[in-house]
Amino acid sequence: MHYDPTRALLSVCTLVALSACGSGGTGEGTGAELELLDSPAGALSGEPFLSSTEDGVVLSWLEQSPEGGHTLWFARLGRDGWSERRAVAHGSDFFVNWADFPSVVAGRDGSLWAHWLQRDRAEGLAYGVRVARSDDGGASWSSPWTPHEDGTPTEHGFVSLFPVGKGMGLAWLDGRGYAPGPDGTPAPREMSVRFRTVDRAGPTSPELAVDTRTCDCCQTDVAVTSEGPVLVYRDRSVDEVRDIHVTRWDGVSWSDPKPVHEDGWVIGGCPVNGPAVAAAGAGVAVAWFTAPGDAPQVNVAFSGNAALRFSPPTRVDDGDPAGRVDVLLRPDGSALVSWLERTGGDAAEVRIRRVAADGVAGPSKVVTSSTAARAGGFPRMIDIPWDPQRILVAWTDVAADGGARVRVATVEAP
Numbered sequence: 470m471h472y473d474p475t476r477a478l479l480s481v482c483t484l485v486a487l488s489a490c491g492s493g494g495t496g497e498g499t500g501a502e503l504e505l506l507d508s509p510a511g512a513l514s515g516e517p518f519l520s521s522t523e524d525g526v527v528l529s530w531l532e533q534s535p536e537g538g539h540t541l542w543f544a545r546l547g548r549d550g551w552s553e554r555r556a557v558a559h560g561s562d563f564f565v566n567w568a569d570f571p572s573v574v575a576g577r578d579g580s581l582w583a584h585w586l587q588r589d590r591a592e593g594l595a596y597g598v599r600v601a602r603s604d605d606g607g608a609s610w611s612s613p614w615t616p617h618e619d620g621t622p623t624e625h626g627f628v629s630l631f632p633v634g635k636g637m638g639l640a641w642l643d644g645r646g647y648a649p650g651p652d653g654t655p656a657p658r659e660m661s662v663r664f665r666t667v668d669r670a671g672p673t674s675p676e677l678a679v680d681t682r683t684c685d686c687c688q689t690d691v692a693v694t695s696e697g698p699v700l701v702y703r704d705r706s707v708d709e710v711r712d713i714h715v716t717r718w719d720g721v722s723w724s725d726p727k728p729v730h731e732d733g734w735v736i737g738g739c740p741v742n743g744p745a746v747a748a749a750g751a752g753v754a755v756a757w758f759t760a761p762g763d764a765p766q767v768n769v770a771f772s773g774n775a776a777l778r779f780s781p782p783t784r785v786d787d788g789d790p791a792g793r794v795d796v797l798l799r800p801d802g803s804a805l806v807s808w809l810e811r812t813g814g815d816a817a818e819v820r821i822r823r824v825a826a827d828g829v830a831g832p833s834k835v836v837t838s839s840t841a842a843r844a845g846g847f848p849r850m851i852d853i854p855w856d857p858q859r860i861l862v863a864w865t866d867v868a869a870d871g872g873a874r875v876r877v878a879t880v881e882a883p
Contacts, residue, residue: 501834502881509544509554510875516570517863519851529573539563543573555607564596567843574630595622621648629691636668688743696775701744713757732759742792751775754804758792783828791841802826817841823883
């Protein structure tokens with residue numbers, strides 16, 4: 470069975486019914502040309518994630534199952550439409566969180582790799598990462614593997630998967646620093662970023678500590694440059710400065726993390742608002758949410774030397790952002806940044822803006838209406854290999870009765 474895209478081209482006026490124009494938005498956003506696709510996700514779905522293959526796009530999501538529990542699903546989008554959706558894993562003990570979403574990512578050898586989160590048997594909020602591999606296009610999956618071996622009843626999540634050689638690299642937030650020592654010594658209560666690699670035969674590296682004091686629940690993200698992978702995450706200094714940091718992998722170790730920009734945002738808790746990174750060759754773009762001096766903003770900064778140095782940031786929001794960013798690099802070196810812009814109460818819009826590598830920003834475009842409440846999750850976007858003029862966007866559409874479903878559309882790139 471195949472899902473054919475619904476070619477329901479929406480004019481800007483029709484788009485008003487879904488989202489924006491004249492709806493009380495605080496900024497300059499105008500409607501973007503949106504083309505809704507038939508979504509392979511069913512009712513009661515959420516937590517979408519998008520990744521690329523050589524000739525298409527993979528959408529993964531979580532969906533409540535009629536028999537109880539949740540199922541991690543995925544489907545491929547190609548020139549002819551959606552493939553049949555396939556299940557990766559199902560469980561009644563999945564840890565389902567609006568900000569900590571699973572993923573399905575393609576390896577360089579044609580394999581597929583997936584990760585999801587599963588509650589530990591211990592009481593409380595402890596949960597861990599599970600990773601599985603498929604060598605037959607997702608028809609079957611290996612037994613799940615857990616990359617962290619600390620055995621503590623703490624939180625492990627916010628994973629970034631990316632190809633490394635014939636396998637995968639995994640970076641994640643690790644809560645072992647919240648567990649007291651075996652001799653009863655008090656816990657430092659610090660989250661860390663950890664990393665290791667794996668291939669078909671199993672782990673190919675030990676666990677490495679990338680940074681031993683980071684923000685507790687902001688997403689990590691990785692992009693692969695011509696000089697190797699770069700990892701971005703929200704740091705946490707001893708003075709509670711929570712700026713975005715970047716580190717580079719040379720195949721053996723990660724470089725000393727450094728700030729993409731010294732925002733100086735001091736906040737005594739996690740904002741649950743991680744950064745996004747994109748790369749092409751030695752070009753890198755990082756987008757992030759920050760609020761120094763209680764002034765919320767979404768920024769983007771560029772690097773032309775594989776994240777060694779970054780330009781001063783350009784602000785991209787329209788005055789009242791909720792963050793939840795994503796970023797793409799275009800062939801001309803510009804970046805497309807998406808974010809949630811608040812429009813009053815919990816109402817929000819998914820907006821995108823193109824920013825040139827020299828920092829010159831174009832007008833913002835409204836993709837769709839959304840919500841700044843947790844149920845709205847994190848909208849995702851990705852390039853379409855066969856149509857460089859459009860991008861694919863996935864988001865969680867929350868109904869008035871509280872129901873939710875993953876929606877998918879193509880959007881004309883600004």
